[in-house]
Amino acid sequence: GAVVSQHPSWVICKSGTSVKIECRSLDFQATTMFWYRQFPKQSLMLMATSNEGSKATYEQGVEKDKFLINHASLTLSTLTVTSAHPEDSSFYICSASDRVPDTQYFGPGTRLTVL
């Protein structure tokens, strides 16, 4: 149990376009979802935390207008990278917590490459 999926697993896009990444909790209801970013040979860095039905809370230094997060249901959160640039190329990972916020379950990640 406690499976989290992400789609797509990898995406290549042109500079200036927008890309949407989906994060789904497959067998539990996720009241809280987290979005992380990982550069090569770097730690995972928390970008934002979202609770179902409310606005996401962004970490310092993360542009909320560039990284749009929507958590409209208890099983789905989306991250949209708007007007992507090559420096946005990274590995994006989501995680989800259920009603007892004790453990985060992680998705497999999405590799974004911006040309």
Added chain:
Amino acid sequence: AQSVTQLDSHVSVSEGTPVLLRCNYSSSYSPSLFWYVQHPNKGLQLLLKYTSAATLVKGINGFEAEFKKSETSFHLTKPSAHMSDAAEYFCVVSDAPGGSQGNLIFGKGTKLSVKP
């Protein structure tokens, strides 16, 4: 502020030999500590967590970790490596006490290779 340092970016062992992945933490109070494993194309999986109840924590797949406050360490060990243990391992500290997960702060990861 909390931080975590994984001392080795890559560890290589032979199958059947012991595994030691080192982690040091920095925390202004009693931390919550975790080890996660990431296999290729799979999500991060929780191996074990330190909840302050016992300093020696046993996890899944034969792994264990010992919390040593005096050394600010939380090293991950396994007596005998298996080929399936080859993966990336992350040491993680939380800003929430008692084993709960608040904001997670990740180490840079240690890649474990297992030779036949």
